[in-house]
Amino acid sequence: MKEVAIIGIGMIKWGELWEKSLRDLAVEAALKCFDDAGVDRVDTIYVGCMSSGLFNNQEHLASVVPDYLGQRFTPATRVESACASGGLAVRSAFLEVASGMSEYALAVGVEKMTDVDGGEATFGLATAADQDNEAFHGVTFPGLYAIMANAHMDKYGTTIEQLSQVAVKNHYNGSMNPHAQYPFKVTLDQVMNSTKIADPLRLFHCSPITDGAAAVLLVPVEKAKALNKPYAVITGIGLATDTIALCQREELYNLKVVEKSAQRALKMAGKTIKDVDFAEVHDCFTIAEIMVMEAIGVVEPGKGGPAVMDGLTALDGKFPINPSGGLKAKGHPVGATGVAQICEAVNQLRGESGQRQLKNAGTALTQNMGGSGASSVVHILEARS
Amino acid sequence: MKVPRHWRETPRRYRMEAGKCKKCGSIHFPARLVCTECGTKEFETVRLSGKGELASYTVIRVAPTGFSDLAPYAIGIVKLDEGIRVMGQVADCDPETLKIGDRVTTQFRRINEEGKTGMIMYGYKFVPDLGL
DSSP: OOOEEEEEEEEOOOBOOTTOOHHHHHHHHHHHHHHHHTOSOOSEEEEEOSOHHHHHSOOOHHHHHHHHTTOTTOOEEEEOBTBTHHHHHHHHHHHHHHTTSOSSEEEEEEEEOTTSOHHHHHHHHHTTSOTTTTGGGTOOHHHHHHHHHHHHHHHHOOOHHHHHHHHHHHHHHHTTOTTOSSOSOOOHHHHHTSOEEETTEEGGGBOOOOEEEEEEEEEEHHHHHTTOSOEEEEEEEEEEEOOSSGGGSSOSSSOHHHHHHHHHHHHHHTOOGGGOOEEEOOOSBHHHHHHHHHHHTSSOTTOHHHHHHTTTTSTTSSSOBOTTOHHHHHOOOHHHHHHHHHHHHHHHHTTOOGGGOOSOOSEEEEEEEETTTTEEEEEEEEEEO | OOHHHHHTTHHHHHHOEEEEETTTOOEESSOOSSOTTTOOOOEEEEEOOOOEEEEEEEEESSOOTTOTTTOSEEEEEEEETTSOEEEEEEOSSOGGGOOTTOEEEEEEEEEEEOTTTOOEEEEEEEEEOOOO
């Protein structure tokens, strides 16, 4: 396999973007990525999108995106693994470059979620769960993570303050991210007194509904070397899947799929979690960030909550998590999230993150989750220049 | 949703019919075509007891389409006495007083009314096991 580098990233401001269409979002992010990389043509395109059919009545993004990006006749593929669609798009582009099949591979993640009302969006998201055996009974996505949160609290004594501190930390980071949907700070009191959604989770424990897109450009590493500027290489990728239904997993207080995907990625990179400087992880709900910390080995099982309170994962902590603000503050346009995590990692590795720039950013881990932990994609990225 | 989609699920929704592997004895609910434990493709149909204990739960405050008239309602994962776990609502209780480990049993209930067709869907819900 060839070594693969990322020479371009494209992020746009996320939010409730009434004036922009699905295709506008994807094309804007891709064009910013082209500008960053200094290219105007690519050999192949991967589009990560969870549910443009339900959200926009538009499938066939493998034609829409290249067409409106001015890349007519370019090979393009749409990939879907619910909220992990973006991470999967990057992995797919990686494989095409690593195999030698293509040189310039674009991965675009996109989701336009506000073309439907809140109820329909909730329904659309719930299609990432087991329709016949979970959604049928009236569970929602916050509900599934709330069930995990209660199990985690029962098993390890995790507290509501700990769940809330994740939101406080991520909003603090997000307040310095110009692309974030909610770039403001919140207090522990505000989080703990926000509207109840699915006990014990309240509104500020949940990531929002967002319109957004992100893009990255992958090339063989020799192309990156010739550019004479900082870039990142993908040294490890781990993809894993688990049961679609949460109830079919033996333990409700951990995320085995994250553990497996992280182990695969670290093994491929020849590293352990101790070699990683920071991570962007899938905090769709704040309990998820705590469970991911435990699954990737940053802390022992059950120690995630106390570690967050101690500041381990803060911007100036020993292992910063979600310097971008995470899904919580940055927003969660589901198909775009996995690609945006890579954008943040590369931005940090290149030392271009401004106010939220980490002091020590040589090796990054990104973790993108599908459903209630039914799929997970982990990338390991390293700085080069 | 078309009628057949619910109709074909009725054996397990109405009677909690599961598949028991003829080789290793594992019980699968819903039934599967291949045993995840041993790879066997032969099963017999068994009915679950519907009795067990609450493994974890939540109280849904913001409900999905079709369930808003029920909110707030409890929904959880129950570890049945057969050793397998299933999801379902927990009815006839004060959701605030539920605890992990509570004993529950199953009753046949109305689950939802499908919006587009008006089809009423039935299935099991859990209720506190009063030992009756």
